[in-house]
Amino acid sequence: MARLRSRILQLFSPNKQLLLQLEHLLGFIPKHIPYYEMALNHRSKIDDAQDNNERLEFLGDAILGALVAEYLFKRYPYQPEGYLTELRSRIVRRETLNNVAMRMGLQKMVQYNKNDRGLSRSHIFGNALEALIGAVYLDQGFVKTRRFILQQIIKPYIDIELLESTDTNYKNQLLSWAQKNSHNISFDTLDEKTEGTRKLFTVGIMLNGELVASGTGFNKKEAGQVAAQKALEVLSVS
Amino acid sequence: MARLRSRILQLFSPNKQLLLQLEHLLGFIPKHIPYYEMALNHRSKIDDAQDNNERLEFLGDAILGALVAEYLFKRYPYQPEGYLTELRSRIVRRETLNNVAMRMGLQKMVQYNKNDRGLSRSHIFGNALEALIGAVYLDQGFVKTRRFILQQIIKPYIDIELLESTDTNYKNQLLSWAQKNSHNISFDTLDEKTEGTRKLFTVGIMLNGELVASGTGFNKKEAGQVAAQKALEVLSVS
Numbered sequence: 001m002a003r004l005r006s007r008i009l010q011l012f013s014p015n016k017q018l019l020l021q022l023e024h025l026l027g028f029i030p031k032h033i034p035y036y037e038m039a040l041n042h043r044s045k046i047d048d049a050q051d052n053n054e055r056l057e058f059l060g061d062a063i064l065g066a067l068v069a070e071y072l073f074k075r076y077p078y079q080p081e082g083y084l085t086e087l088r089s090r091i092v093r094r095e096t097l098n099n100v101a102m103r104m105g106l107q108k109m110v111q112y113n114k115n116d117r118g119l120s121r122s123h124i125f126g127n128a129l130e131a132l133i134g135a136v137y138l139d140q141g142f143v144k145t146r147r148f149i150l151q152q153i154i155k156p157y158i159d160i161e162l163l164e165s166t167d168t169n170y171k172n173q174l175l176s177w178a179q180k181n182s183h184n185i186s187f188d189t190l191d192e193k194t195e196g197t198r199k200l201f202t203v204g205i206m207l208n209g210e211l212v213a214s215g216t217g218f219n220k221k222e223a224g225q226v227a228a229q230k231a232l233e234v235l236s237v238s
Numbered sequence: 239m240a241r242l243r244s245r246i247l248q249l250f251s252p253n254k255q256l257l258l259q260l261e262h263l264l265g266f267i268p269k270h271i272p273y274y275e276m277a278l279n280h281r282s283k284i285d286d287a288q289d290n291n292e293r294l295e296f297l298g299d300a301i302l303g304a305l306v307a308e309y310l311f312k313r314y315p316y317q318p319e320g321y322l323t324e325l326r327s328r329i330v331r332r333e334t335l336n337n338v339a340m341r342m343g344l345q346k347m348v349q350y351n352k353n354d355r356g357l358s359r360s361h362i363f364g365n366a367l368e369a370l371i372g373a374v375y376l377d378q379g380f381v382k383t384r385r386f387i388l389q390q391i392i393k394p395y396i397d398i399e400l401l402e403s404t405d406t407n408y409k410n411q412l413l414s415w416a417q418k419n420s421h422n423i424s425f426d427t428l429d430e431k432t433e434g435t436r437k438l439f440t441v442g443i444m445l446n447g448e449l450v451a452s453g454t455g456f457n458k459k460e461a462g463q464v465a466a467q468k469a470l471e472v473l474s475v476s
Binding site for chain 1: 296
């Protein structure tokens, strides 16, 4: 009934086009449209801090950070805090969010000064996506914002395994450093145990026969990644 | 009924003392005690990342950040993003949280290696407070965590006006700089308007008769603080 009423109101709204775009973007019919209009107003169009999207970006950034933290905390029950922190920062960093926002089509909706060429490098679409999350939170509350972030952002646009596997670069980086400096590197499985229903591996990295770092994970690849990252730190390889 | 049942269970619990301490600290009877036990385990006591409080600290830090952001966003509807960001960082910074945790008595509950003297400077109680927030979130959900943070942490322990008025130091700083350099500084009210039911002031800072910065707030003092902070930046006074 509420949905039907929203739909009828929508058909008679002067913002009909915006409403249809928002519904497509959000996966639900928004209630309080001014929040979303504000989320789409970049400072270059509207200077007044009360009407542009910067305050909503502050709120949305914090809500997104909390929900991504919760998601990772539950998805990776055995990873240490450092791993979760690193993975979260890869998901919420400006480049990732700006890329997601562009693929969502936000550049067609954000109101900004198109003559200001300096803006091209300022991640305005990713910032608008954060502001949009702030608007969803104010309009729909915490639980629906969580669903929005999972269903409309993380699931379709964020490839967490790809972000994680940037870690394999650490392994490659370590191996190429060792080759260049004529060191002998090997990855050894130090431990395998069963935690609840899952297996847990510890992989150690040997440099010229000496253990320099170790890492733990659900599979050997993951454990090796954690270990390689630590080894690069220990060995001060940039 | 649920409360009575919890109370009866509590009286027969082997953890009776911990439960009573927690109830006092939290303002409610916790359900799943292992979360709280984990929140109180410092790494120096339990090395295993799955059993010490570091993962919960990661989660709690993010939840606290989001809830403080929401609180400030709603409390200061006219302050720009920069003001909210600065105030939030003063609330959630390690020194503030460690101080709050000590006043809450967390140092009597956290399990850590008391022989490790290096720990005294590492804010372990503030970190445990964040972990406790993570435990409350997992045990009680978002809405009750918000109530816990507002009622048990912000209201009794955080003096937001004091944290804000560190800004009055900016005003003093500006005035003493002007005096030392024989400049003439005055604070002028540039604008007064009514926004909804509240008054909004804009204060300008005149340096030798020339406007160098202005700020807006709900009262002249607040507006003057914002303006003074900007003036210090503009004039490159450290």
